[in-house]
Amino acid sequence: MANHLELLTELQQLDKVPSLERLRAAQKRRTQQLKRWAVYEKEMQNKKRKGDKRRCHGNLRDNRKRVSFAASVALLEASSRNDPDEVRYLLKNNVCPDLCNEDGLTALHQCCIDNYEDMVRILLNHGATVNAQDNELWTPLHAAATCGHTGLVKILVQHGADLLAVNSDGNMPYDLCEDDPTLDIIETAMANRGITQEMINETRAVVERRMVGDIQNLLQDGADINRHDSQGATLLHIAAANGFAQAAEMLLDGGARTEMRDSDGWTPLHAAACWGQVHVAELLVSHGASLNAKTHLEETPIDLCEDEEFRNHLLELKHKHDIIMKSQLKHKTSLCRRTSSTGSRGKVVRRASLSNRHNLCRKEYQTEAIVWRGGREEEERERESEQENSRSTQPDGAPRAAGILKEGVRQNGCISSTPATNGDPVTPDPTPSAEQTKPKEHVQTLSELKKQRSAAKLLVQPVLNGHLGNGSTNPSPEDPHMPQVSSNGSTVYFTPASGDPPLLRFRQPIEDEDPKSDSCCCIS
Known part of the structure; x- marks a missing residue:
């Protein structure tokens, strides 16, 4: 069989040859491989037969490696x-009966779980410790009481098992027992030993008192109480998980932070909720612990709580906390400034003096008046265009309004007009009246312009569709020389034959204009 280098060289050569030759070369190599495998298999079978023969005759010693286990593993x-x-063989060979595995579990623990009474007696008779504790401080009596093994409980009690042993969860054996006959045996044994409720409470508080003492020493030395252990837990995590309310309160007063997380993302409130520590959970919430904090698995403290009653209590705490936060936010935003109703102008005037405010108001009124006058001029242009269109549609023989009011002249905001006969020329009055000699008052505000416009509408109001106002009647068409004025001489009327009345044009007086230059064009 060719070696690896030869195969590589042959492969490079086969890349250049046709596919048919490559196929033949592959078949040749496969045939060689099968022959070599057949030879190898035959040799192995021969070796096996020879080995069986030697083993049968006892000429060959067994050289196989032995697998050995630790004494603790063998005993367990x-x-x-x-x-x-x-x-018994292991114990007679000086194997310690209290050997345990990595979880601290001894052979006595395992036999109490599996309910092997004979094995328990053998272990106890060979010196096994009846109050041995695993990593979570469970004793064999905890295991037997939890499983409800009545016979094992009797054996352990007879060998002096500690009835007040407290595990890491703060539970004693009778706390974990749910079997009534087994519980009766434990309670009877406690009564026979004179155990009272005060002794039970004192025993439960031993671990917490020890922790409180350690915390006091740390605070006096100025040590960091938020330091993490190998699993990322802090002292507040441990106190919360064990329900040590006094230790947790001391830690919180000493500066322990409620938002610290362990390696799994758990806060102290998660630990308290998981282990059902109601008082510690209330204490943590009162110090600002969040019930909405999530672990790395997106779990809140309420999600980790298995007790339904405790879960409801946490929901109530969350509801109260939300109400308090909303009330605090509402109290913070209750003192709000009142928004000015006058807009930005009011804010500017509020910072100006009295004279500045007066001048500012005048300028704004003048600006508004200019805008308003611009609108009036556009309306007058539209009216003129409409009048020209209406006149262009009349026949050539239609009489024009030649002997009527030609133009209204503004005199202190009023219109002065006199009647005229048809065909008479219109001559201006050379002598201005007393009213004309008075100096004109410049329009300064929008209100004055609106008053002038209202006065103009009152003067033009009687001219509507050729009807006379103030109770007068239309002049007859037979009397064309009838004065087209009312009885009081202040209103001009028009006949149907005269066509549409001319528009009255009002002009804004120009500032600094000489009052003597104004003249009144009247119809004489």
Whole structure:
């Protein structure tokens, strides 16, 4: 069989040859491979037959490697198989009965879980510790009471098991027992030993008092109480998980932070909610712990709570906390400035003096008056265009309004007009009246311009569709020389034959204009 280098060289050569030759070369190599495998298999079978013959005759010693286990593993494995003979053999060979695995579990723990009474007696008779604790401080009596093994509980109590042993969750054996006969045995044993409720409370508080003492020493030394351990937990995590309210309060007063997270993203409130520590959870919430904080798995403290009653209590705490936060936000925003109703102008005037405000108002009124006058001029242009269109549509023989009011002259905001006969020329009055000699008042505000416009409308109001106002009647068409004025001489009327009345044009007086230059064009 060719080696690897030869195969590579041959492969490079085969890339240049046709496919048919490459196929033949592959078949040749496959045939060689099968022959070599057949030879190898034949040799192996011969070796096996020779080995069997030697083993049968006892000429060949067994050179196989032996697998050995630690004594703790062997003892635990034998006790879990309920093999009394092997357990006795191991114990007689000086194997310690209290050997444990990585979780701190001993053979006595395992036998109490599996309910092997004979194995428990063997272990206890060979010196096994009846109050051995695993990593979570569980004793064999905890395991037997939890599983409800009545016979094992009796055996352990007879060998002096500690009835007040507290595990890492703060539970004693009778706290974990749900089997009534087993619970009766434990409570009877507690009564026989004179255990009272005060002793139980004192025993439960031993661990917390020890932790409180350690916290006091840390605070006095100025140590960091928010330091993480190997699993990322802080002292507040431990106090919350164990329900140590006094230790948690001391830590919070000493500056412990409620938002610290361990390696799994748990806050102290997550630990308190998971282990059902109601008082510690209330304490943490009162110090600002968030019920909406999530772990790396997107779990809130309420999601980790398994007790339905405790879950409802946490929901109530969350509801109260939300109400308090909303009320605080509402209190912060209750003192608001009133928005000015006058807009930006009011804000500017509020910062100006009295004279500046007066001048500012005058300028604004003048600007508004100019805008308003521009609108009036556009309306007058539209009216003129409409009048010219209406006149162009009349026949050539239609009489024109020749002997009527030619133009209204503004005199202090009023219109002065006199009647005229048809065909008479219109001559201006050379002598101005007393009213004309008075100096004109310049229009300064929009209100004055609006008053002038209202006065002009009142003067033109009687001229509507050729009808006379003030109770007068239309002049007869037979009397064309009838004065086209009312009885009081102040209003001009038009006959139907005269056509549409001319528009009255009002002009804004120019500032600084000489009053003597004004003249009145009247119809005489």
